[in-house]
Amino acid sequence: MKAVDWLKPGLQIKRWIILGLIGVLLLAYSLSYYFVGMTVNVGLQIIGGLLGVLLIYIALYFGLRSLLKDIHKIGGNLDKGKINKMIYDKKVLAKGPKIVVIGGGTGLSILLRGLKLFTSNITAIVTVADDGGGSGKLREDLGMLPPGDIRNCIIALAEMEPTMEKLLQYRFQEGTLKGQSFGNLFIASMNGISGNFEEAIKKMSEVLAVTGKVYPVTLENITLYGVLNSGTVVKGESNIPKKSIEENSPIERVFIKPKVAEGLKEAIEAIGNADVVVLGPGSLYTSILPNLLVKNIEEAIAQSFAKKVYISNMMTQPGETDGYSVIGHLEAIMKHCPKIEVDFVIANNGEIVENAYEKYQQEGASLVKITQEDRGKLKEYEISLIEDNLVEIKRDYVRHDAVKLSKIIVDIGLEETKGSSPSKKIATLKHLDRKFQD
Incomplete structure (x- = not known):
């Protein structure tokens, strides 16, 4: 293994291990007189010893905090299988x-x-050209970007229990929310408390411990338009294939506005x-x-x-x-x-x-x-x-x-x-x- 590979981000404790080793060396230097009879300046001996203890303390504190933070992400449960998976994911x-x-x-x-x-x-x-289904309704009602495809990608990359996934994919069966998914409403809520749609997606990704990144x-x-072989121009992503079938005319090309x-x-x-x-x-x-x-x-x-x-x-x-x-x-x-x-x-x-x-x-x-x-x-x-x-x-x-x-x-x-x-x-x-x- 190359040294550069070892320095790549993993569990984020390598830096603390290195810092701890430096602390140990400084402490050993300050105690060298007692072990090997090496003559050391008393002032340097005291400063080196104190600095060494401080570095060892900092390394232990932040190293353990980094490990515990990752354990917390998997639910605070010290289950061996989950910890092994966390280490596999990181390393x-x-x-x-x-x-x-x-x-x-x-x-x-x-x-x-x-x-x-x-x-x-x-x-x-x-x-984000989707204009049909629940996403299209939220786009029309709230003026937000359609969340449907993004929701599915976040769920696909998230680490979550099956029940949570079912909840996010659940579609209401009755009332004014009929056909709307809970996940879309979750993103809409995040969008409401965030500066923009991108920030909302980032927050949701953090909450669900997403592997990788999802971006609109x-x-x-944007609105998608289609031009059929017949010359007909069709507005709207969901309308293009419908109109193509209706006119029995294949799609010639598509373009977006703006x-x-x-x-x-x-x-x-x-x-x-x-x-x-x-x-x-x-x-x-x-x-x-x-x-x-x-x-x-x-x-x-x-x-x-x-x-x-x-x-x-x-x-x-x-x-x-x-x-x-x-x-x-x-x-x-x-x-x-x-x-x-x-x-x-x-x-x-x-x-x-x-x-x-x-x-x-x-x-x-x-x-x-x-x-x-x-x-x-x-x-x-x-x-x-x-x-x-x-x-x-x-x-x-x-x-x-x-x-x-x-x-x-x-x-x-x-x-x-x-x-x-x-x-x-x-x-x-x-x-x-x-x-x-x-």
């Missing part, structure tokens, strides 16, 4: 690659649940410092692209030295990506954001069992399959294709296997991490594999 996950994930919707929150098992250096940059892509109230909306400063910095920037999975036109259209987000991604990864959706979405192949999804991003050069595309090559697939077919969705044309075009674009069976089915819903997908992303991140020796990368990956085989 191992803190050294994981810096991964920025950009998107929204269910796909993003599922991926985050997988990534937090491998690294704590996660930043989720989330769309912008603090400005066009000059600026990306959050912290989001820009996170992209600049990342080892990997991930686009998706999520709705192409209504979750991923609204983020990339925000001023200086595309520029930040283009200028970042991070590896850029696009995760292709598992299924097409009616009114949004009907008939799209893997390359169809990617070329839509390239068309809207020509400055972004993707390095890797991750795509599923697994099949879906009949029962689950039938429900999607009835809704007009189909499996996004990798074709020879996809492979050929990606080769032309000099983009590496990583394909695997990434299918996971829960309650007849088709999702990406979050753990398997996260392993692939972390592998890319470890290759990108500067200063990591090949042996260290291999050892880390073997450790991760053992962790999920146990």
Whole structure:
């Protein structure tokens, strides 16, 4: 292990250990006359002894406080399993690659649940173009940014009991709050007592002990517009796929207003410092692209030295990506954001069992399959294709296997991490594999 690795932030007690050792040396110096007969100036002897005792006291006090603070975070319970996990999180996950994930919707929150098992250096940059459901109602009534996707990301990255998660995801069944989630109201309350929406998210993240960071892509109230092949311009994220189906006209392009909306400063910095920037999975036109259209987000991604990864959706979405192949999804991003050069595309090559697939077919969705044309075009674009069976089915819903997908992303991140020796990368990956085989 390199000295620089040892000095990286972990349990935050290394500094106190070093300070304590300095104190011990000073104390030993002041007592050297009694042990080895070394002649020492009496004044220096007294000062060194007092200073040594003081440094030892400070090191013990702050070192123990740092440890107890972390124990308090896990509920003050000295359960061995929880303490081991806390140490693992601090020591191992803190050294994981810096991964920025950009998107929204269910796909993003599922991926985050997988990534937090491998690294704590996660930043989720989330769309705020949502105008439907409970989020849209709060946006309209309170003039705040839509909290729904951000709520899901915070919950995905939080360390909490199952009951607390159920509470935050609970939707009221009756009255004026019908359809509204408690988590959205929690964020709305935080927003009310905070300086701005960003501060509200930070406070909620602190309360729920979130791994990594969650940022809205912008603090400005943006609206998404879609232009269909028929020429019709549709206002509102939730209306675009509906109008596309109604007119039987595919989406040609999307844009946001105000066009000059600026990306959050912290989001820009996170992209600049990342080892990997991930686009998706999520709705192409209504979750991923609204983020990339925000001023200086595309520029930040283009200028970042991070590896850029696009995760292709598992299924097409009616009114949004009907008939799209893997390359169809990617070329839509390239068309809207020509400055972004993707390095890797991750795509599923697994099949879906009949029962689950039938429900999607009835809704007009189909499996996004990798074709020879996809492979050929990606080769032309000099983009590496990583394909695997990434299918996971829960309650007849088709999702990406979050753990398997996260392993692939972390592998890319470890290759990108500067200063990591090949042996260290291999050892880390073997450790991760053992962790999920146990």
